[in-house]
Amino acid sequence: MQVVFNEAVRQLESEAPVVVATVIGTKGSTPQKPGSKLLVRTDGSGVGTLGGGCVEGDIWFAASELLKSGGAAEYREYELNEDLAAEDGLICGGTMFFLIDPVYEPGEYLDFAKEIEDAYTGGDAVALASLIRGGSGSAATIGAKMFIRQDGSTVGSLGSPELDEGAIEEAFELMVHGKNKYVVTGNGAEYFIEAYTTPPQLVLCGGGHVSKSVAPLAKTLGFRVFVTDDREEFANAERFPEADIIVAKKPEDALSELPINPNTFIIVATRGHRYDNVALAAAARTSAKYVGLLGSKRKIILIYEDLMRMGISNERIRELRAPIGLDIGARTPEEIAVSIMSEVLMFRLGGTGSVMKLEERLMSRIEEKHGAAAVVAD
Numbered sequence: 001m002q003v004v005f006n007e008a009v010r011q012l013e014s015e016a017p018v019v020v021a022t023v024i025g026t027k028g029s030t031p032q033k034p035g036s037k038l039l040v041r042t043d044g045s046g047v048g049t050l051g052g053g054c055v056e057g058d059i060w061f062a063a064s065e066l067l068k069s070g071g072a073a074e075y076r077e078y079e080l081n082e083d084l085a086a087e088d089g090l091i092c093g094g095t096m097f098f099l100i101d102p103v104y105e106p107g108e109y110l111d112f113a114k115e116i117e118d119a120y121t122g123g124d125a126v127a128l129a130s131l132i133r134g135g136s137g138s139a140a141t142i143g144a145k146m147f148i149r150q151d152g153s154t155v156g157s158l159g160s161p162e163l164d165e166g167a168i169e170e171a172f173e174l175m176v177h178g179k180n181k182y183v184v185t186g187n188g189a190e191y192f193i194e195a196y197t198t199p200p201q202l203v204l205c206g207g208g209h210v211s212k213s214v215a216p217l218a219k220t221l222g223f224r225v226f227v228t229d230d231r232e233e234f235a236n237a238e239r240f241p242e243a244d245i246i247v248a249k250k251p252e253d254a255l256s257e258l259p260i261n262p263n264t265f266i267i268v269a270t271r272g273h274r275y276d277n278v279a280l281a282a283a284a285r286t287s288a289k290y291v292g293l294l295g296s297k298r299k300i301i302l303i304y305e306d307l308m309r310m311g312i313s314n315e316r317i318r319e320l321r322a323p324i325g326l327d328i329g330a331r332t333p334e335e336i337a338v339s340i341m342s343e344v345l346m347f348r349l350g351g352t353g354s355v356m357k358l359e360e361r362l363m364s365r366i367e368e369k370h371g372a373a374a375v376v377a378d
Helices: 002-013 053-069 082-088 107-120 161-174 209-220 251-257 273-284 297-309 314-319 333-349 360-377
Strands: 018-027 037-040 046-048 074-079 095-103 126-133 145-149 154-156 180-184 190-196 201-205 224-228 245-247 264-268 290-293
Touching: 002 018, 002 037, 002 046, 002 107, 018 053, 018 126, 018 190, 037 053, 053 074, 053 095, 095 126, 107 126, 107 145, 107 154, 107 190, 126 161, 145 161, 161 180, 161 190, 201 209, 201 251, 201 273, 209 224, 209 333, 224 251, 251 273, 264 273, 264 333, 273 290, 273 297, 290 333, 297 314
Parallel strands: 201 224, 201 264, 224 245, 264 290
Antiparallel strands: 018 037, 018 095, 037 046, 074 095, 126 145, 126 190, 145 154, 180 190
8 A cells, every 4th residue: 555655654754643554354255455554644534445334434433543542553353244234335244354553753664664665666675564462472562563674684573583583584475576464373473464565567578469468458457567579560669558668679688678576477478489488588587476478388398398408497497387377268369368467466466266156055055045035925
């Protein structure tokens, strides 16, 4: 929630206190997911959202009361039962967990927020861990914080060396794609850790029909889009108006000029085998965690053999996504683009790619309930 940290910096620089409420966990069907934030100002106004409805209203009220009383951070849990959901017109039945976190003085939090702002705009990735429960042997209170930088330096503590070491390990995993995680340790301690990094970047190696269909879709989904092709008629702003960077060179030369980091997704879709294998090898040697190749399984096998001869490790080859995309029966460039971006999002967001159709047990429950209602009506 970049807008929340932008506002936090603005308010704290003017020495105005704020409360930052965060969804730190969910179960079942909920209107927002972990990481959603709401910042409440002293005048009662706010920035961000926790999903709307009376739950957000309750959190908003609690935040306003903290600003008046000067109280400490709070943990809250809400079960979205049928009555509560009906009040808000929601169709959900999950549970939401919140950290309501007041910041009364700029202090370290202002520095944290500034570095998070910087991470969003191209700086080094960072992470912020907040304690929810201290567990045995910890004297820290709810809301205690530890800030973790990409270079391994830290500020603050969660209350014990063991917790801090665990949070640092988690942070480095989460920094790659800017994810968050609720951690429960063996001694009963619990903390929420959020990582922040640049927006995801998508590199299209090849300016053909599929790439032309992928680019606008990726841009709509919040990716920075880079295009490479050694043919200028396929690598230009008129063909790819969505592109942030266009490099009219062979992929193996262009990739070294692009700001590739672990949060970069590379799609190789050049015009033939002899271009694909060199482009894929060059992409595999970058720090990008996601590298995919468009093509048939027979083509992939041949190219993987080429990569082995080029010295690419078996471990790295196993990480590649090829053939790229989810199996949706795609045929046209536009359909293939949806298939590719669906897999990219699945990889980035941690999804499974499975269908979300209601399970048979839930359908049976609906049918049983409907049957019982029909009997009562008779």
